[in-house]
Amino acid sequence: MKNAIKGMLIVLAVVALPLSATAQQLFDFNGQAIVPAAVGGTLSMYSVMYDPAPQTTPLPLDFDNFEYTLVVSGAILDVNGNPQSYVGGVLTIYEDAGTAADFANTATFTDGTAILVGSFTSLNRIVFLSTGSVQGYLDWNGGAWLNDIAPEDQTGWAFLAGTNSRSPEPGYSEIWDGKVEPPTIIVDEDLSSFGSVKALFK
Amino acid sequence: MKKTFTPCALVSLLLALVLAVPALGQVYSVDYLGYGWEQGGPLKAAGDELIITATSTYVHPAFGVDLGTEELTFYVSGLISNGPTDFFGNTQINYTGGILEIYQDPLMNADWGVNPPNATSPGSFQEGSLFFAGAFTAFTMFFDPSGSYGSFEGTLDGVAGSIIDGVCSDCVYTWGGAFQTGSGAQVPEGYWIQVDGVFEIDAAVSSEAASWGSVKALFN
Numbered sequence: 001m002k003n004a005i006k007g008m009l010i011v012l013a014v015v016a017l018p019l020s021a022t023a024q025q026l027f028d029f030n031g032q033a034i035v036p037a038a039v040g041g042t043l044s045m046y047s048v049m050y051d052p053a054p055q056t057t058p059l060p061l062d063f064d065n066f067e068y069t070l071v072v073s074g075a076i077l078d079v080n081g082n083p084q085s086y087v088g089g090v091l092t093i094y095e096d097a098g099t100a101a102d103f104a105n106t107a108t109f110t111d112g113t114a115i116l117v118g119s120f121t122s123l124n125r126i127v128f129l130s131t132g133s134v135q136g137y138l139d140w141n142g143g144a145w146l147n148d149i150a151p152e153d154q155t156g157w158a159f160l161a162g163t164n165s166r167s168p169e170p171g172y173s174e175i176w177d178g179k180v181e182p183p184t185i186i187v188d189e190d191l192s193s194f195g196s197v198k199a200l201f202k
Numbered sequence: 203m204k205k206t207f208t209p210c211a212l213v214s215l216l217l218a219l220v221l222a223v224p225a226l227g228q229v230y231s232v233d234y235l236g237y238g239w240e241q242g243g244p245l246k247a248a249g250d251e252l253i254i255t256a257t258s259t260y261v262h263p264a265f266g267v268d269l270g271t272e273e274l275t276f277y278v279s280g281l282i283s284n285g286p287t288d289f290f291g292n293t294q295i296n297y298t299g300g301i302l303e304i305y306q307d308p309l310m311n312a313d314w315g316v317n318p319p320n321a322t323s324p325g326s327f328q329e330g331s332l333f334f335a336g337a338f339t340a341f342t343m344f345f346d347p348s349g350s351y352g353s354f355e356g357t358l359d360g361v362a363g364s365i366i367d368g369v370c371s372d373c374v375y376t377w378g379g380a381f382q383t384g385s386g387a388q389v390p391e392g393y394w395i396q397v398d399g400v401f402e403i404d405a406a407v408s409s410e411a412a413s414w415g416s417v418k419a420l421f422n
Contacts, residue, residue, distance in 0.1 A: 024388040024390070025388065026235070026388070028233070028235060028259050028398070030233055030260060030400075050233065050259040050260045051259060051269070052235055052259050053257070053259070053269070053273075054257060054273075054310070054312055054313070055235060055257075082290070082291075083346060124346075126292070126346050126352070128289065128292065128294075128344035128352070128353055129344075129355070130355075131344075131353045131354075131355045131378050132344075132353055133344075133346065133351050133352050133353045133380045133381075134380075135346070135350075135351045135380075135382065135386075137386065158382065158386035158387055160351060160380055160382045160386070160387070160396075160398065161380055161398075162353050162378065162379040162380030162398060162399055162400075163353070163380075164355075164378060167229060177233060177379060177380070177398060177399060177400050178380060178398055179235065179398050181386070181387055181388060182388075183386065183388075184388065185388065
């Protein structure tokens with residue numbers, strides 16, 4: 001019986017190894033931003049998240065049963081050049097099974113459960129022609145799922161969005177299409193020989 | 203037999219016009235994520251070729267693609283760099299040539315691997331049925347002063363694929379988004395940039411929101 005359990009554990013361990021393959025991890029979003037006109041103004045952005053398959057989300061998200069929204073709020077324009085530089089700012093990811101997100105009502109993006117809350121450590125926006133980029137970094141420090149990310153993996157996540165001002169929704173300045181990404185894959189993965197796996201159970 | 207223009211016919215015509223207005227202004231988009239590399243010369247240098255492989259994360263419902271059972275894969279090739287130039291303190295690179303191919307593939311096996319070209323990239327991004335093929339008429343990359351991120355934008359002429367003339371007529375195809383180099387992004391070994399962008403189809407005919415009264419006034 002003991003050997004049978006050992007064998008089963010070994011098989012499970014070996015089968016589990018391919019699941020931790022090298023797929024990149026990121027949160028993908030597509031939204032609308034309100035960009036301030038002058039220093040001291042506040043930037044905000046409301047977006048819907050999508051399944052980035054074949055890449056994976058850093059934490060498992062149930063896109064079949066929930067809507068996930070990603071919201072940037074409270075970023076203050078500090079330097080109004082090209083690039084612009086912002087200070088402060090919070091990024092929140094919500095999980096919601098209720099009201100569908102509607103750009104005509106920003107409250108539909110901030111209902112549900114705040115599963116991750118992060119603070120920007122830097123945020124810059126640059127415009128080239130009608131398109132541009134927003135790039136920054138953030139640290140997670142709140143939300144219902146914060147403890148699902150190991151403390152050493154909660155800092156230094158990259159934020160990147162492409163922007164265009166050609167045809168935003170009424171009341172918005174730009175369309176933002178981007179991602180939030182950990183600096184490295186946050187799920188542990190180790191390449192292990194079959195012998196080393198067996199050795200774990202001796 | 204004398205043809206008469208009856209009120210009923212007028213109403214039918216007006217209804218058809220009103221219903222047609224939103225279709226003219228519709229933008230159909232396909233969101234994608236992927237990675238790119240250059241080959242043939244020093245990075246960014248004139249003559250170097252940019253290649254991108256990507257997969258869709260969102261597709262407009264009008265296309266009828268179910269990303270749960272099939273994937274849309276993107277393969278951009280043949281974009282030849284004209285070399286970097288200054289753009290108000292930033293860097294701009296214009297490219298010439300270039301083809302975009304989009305495939306609809308039920309195998310769902312797209313895999314970037316490492317050090318492209320390799321056994322799966324671009325090969326696994328060129329499988330399935332041809333959804334769209336277009337020739338770039340313009341393509342530009344813009345880099346911030348650090349060179350670590352920026353945006354890209356291009357326009358295309360559609361030349362083949364199942365969606366040609368299937369979604370709108372007289373369409374304009376655009377390809378744009380943001381990119382980031384290995385700093386801050388999980389770029390697979392051997393790739394240069396991560397790209398996140400949108401492929402859009404827009405009617406070339408401009409559109410305006412119109413009230414029922416204003417439409418009727420056209421016929422007064």
